[in-house]
Amino acid sequence: MTQPNPGSRPLQEADPECYQIGVDEFRRESEGLELIASENHTSRAVREAMSTYLTNKYAEGYPGARYYGGCEVVDRAEDLARKRILQIFAAQHANVQPHSGAQANQAVYQALLQHGDPVLAMDLNHGGHLTHGHPKNFSGIFFKFTGYGVNPETGLIDYDVVRAKARELRPRMIVAGASAYPRAIDFAIFGEIAREVGALFFVDMAHPAGLVAAKLHPDPVPHADAVTFTTHKTMRGPRGGTILCREEHKKKIDSALFPGVQGGPLMHVILAKAVSFGEALGPSFITYQTQVKKNAQRLAASLLALGFRLVSGGTDNHLVLIDCRSKSITGRDAELALHKAGLTVNKNLIPGDPEKPMVTSGIRVGTPAVTTRGLKENEIDQIARWIDAAIAVRADDTKLAKIRAEVGDFCRMYPIP
Numbered sequence: 001m002t003q004p005n006p007g008s009r010p011l012q013e014a015d016p017e018c019y020q021i022g023v024d025e026f027r028r029e030s031e032g033l034e035l036i037a038s039e040n041h042t043s044r045a046v047r048e049a050m051s052t053y054l055t056n057k058y059a060e061g062y063p064g065a066r067y068y069g070g071c072e073v074v075d076r077a078e079d080l081a082r083k084r085i086l087q088i089f090a091a092q093h094a095n096v097q098p099h100s101g102a103q104a105n106q107a108v109y110q111a112l113l114q115h116g117d118p119v120l121a122m123d124l125n126h127g128g129h130l131t132h133g134h135p136k137n138f139s140g141i142f143f144k145f146t147g148y149g150v151n152p153e154t155g156l157i158d159y160d161v162v163r164a165k166a167r168e169l170r171p172r173m174i175v176a177g178a179s180a181y182p183r184a185i186d187f188a189i190f191g192e193i194a195r196e197v198g199a200l201f202f203v204d205m206a207h208p209a210g211l212v213a214a215k216l217h218p219d220p221v222p223h224a225d226a227v228t229f230t231t232h233k234t235m236r237g238p239r240g241g242t243i244l245c246r247e248e249h250k251k252k253i254d255s256a257l258f259p260g261v262q263g264g265p266l267m268h269v270i271l272a273k274a275v276s277f278g279e280a281l282g283p284s285f286i287t288y289q290t291q292v293k294k295n296a297q298r299l300a301a302s303l304l305a306l307g308f309r310l311v312s313g314g315t316d317n318h319l320v321l322i323d324c325r326s327k328s329i330t331g332r333d334a335e336l337a338l339h340k341a342g343l344t345v346n347k348n349l350i351p352g353d354p355e356k357p358m359v360t361s362g363i364r365v366g367t368p369a370v371t372t373r374g375l376k377e378n379e380i381d382q383i384a385r386w387i388d389a390a391i392a393v394r395a396d397d398t399k400l401a402k403i404r405a406e407v408g409d410f411c412r413m414y415p416i417p
């Protein structure tokens, strides 16, 4: 009789400690409300794809040109992911191998810039990302970044200031895209500025990619030399990144990613990307993204009615940025109070923030995950009331626990996928 392979035991039996961690995370996500703007709840199909045998396979290289044998099956996964994403976005080329958004960005810089080149990108303190020139990030170490910000009064990107800075600096590249900007970005103007000063134009649409896919946010693809995005935020796929680019940059970008930045691609994750891109091609994706945006707008309106100040006064996308000074609390303390009440958010710097990044004056609140659970405008009003109530009773753990119990009861009606 053949012996069962000892590696065939289910996780629960093989390693109860690790199994329990998985169960506990499921419980944490189920019993609270996920309001971190960069997170989402993946479908069961996406998670199943990630636990397939494709995790076993080395596939350095690209489909049809691998450094390993036996890639005929995983090639199908990568070809399918590329085909589907190019049906969603009208780019000339796609690379679906980046392990993350940061690595996608690294490959773009490495492909298109020389060390020391001047780059103009959004300031981190105004909503930009670490990979847009933070001094401790590879981007800030290897390239000379200058920041542009938002108008302190309006909270909006001032395109005239961007143009003036670009004329003065003559950057090799202009970067658009942000982690905490609640408004639509006008990529056409950015593209025009880049052309005027002879710069390359790169867009990091990590945050709004799902909205762009659903045509609810301006599309950067026609205007940019390269576009990156993360697959796990509004796109609702597995954790990872993707690069889109013009034909002329294809060779350089592919080889900057592999062998430049990464080794073997995560083929199980690429299969899961293909699954999520397939979901994004279905009609329910547009309904979902429409609701994400409606929910964010409703959240903004409800919070304003409750006396919160919002950076830019509202939102055009999936997130709102709350200026917590309007409730005399720091971002750090607001995050903690909301956590105790079962609402997960992150503290965030706001434009002109006098506080340090570990304290901040703001919190960023997003609707992608709660919309996946089926919440609509009326439930969003309730979330706004809980945010307000939790901040009001921040010093009273008993009252915070009471809100948490209400949130828990509510969550049972909206199971995660």
Ligand SMILES: Cc1ncc(COP(=O)(O)O)c(C=O)c1O
Pocket: 038, 099, 100, 101, 102, 103, 105, 128, 129, 131, 177, 178, 179, 204, 205, 206, 207, 230, 240, 241
């Ligand atoms: C604008 C932007 N770019 C890049 C990234 C990096 O993505 P990852 O965490 O997958 O490296 C993020 C993540 O939050 C982001 O907001």
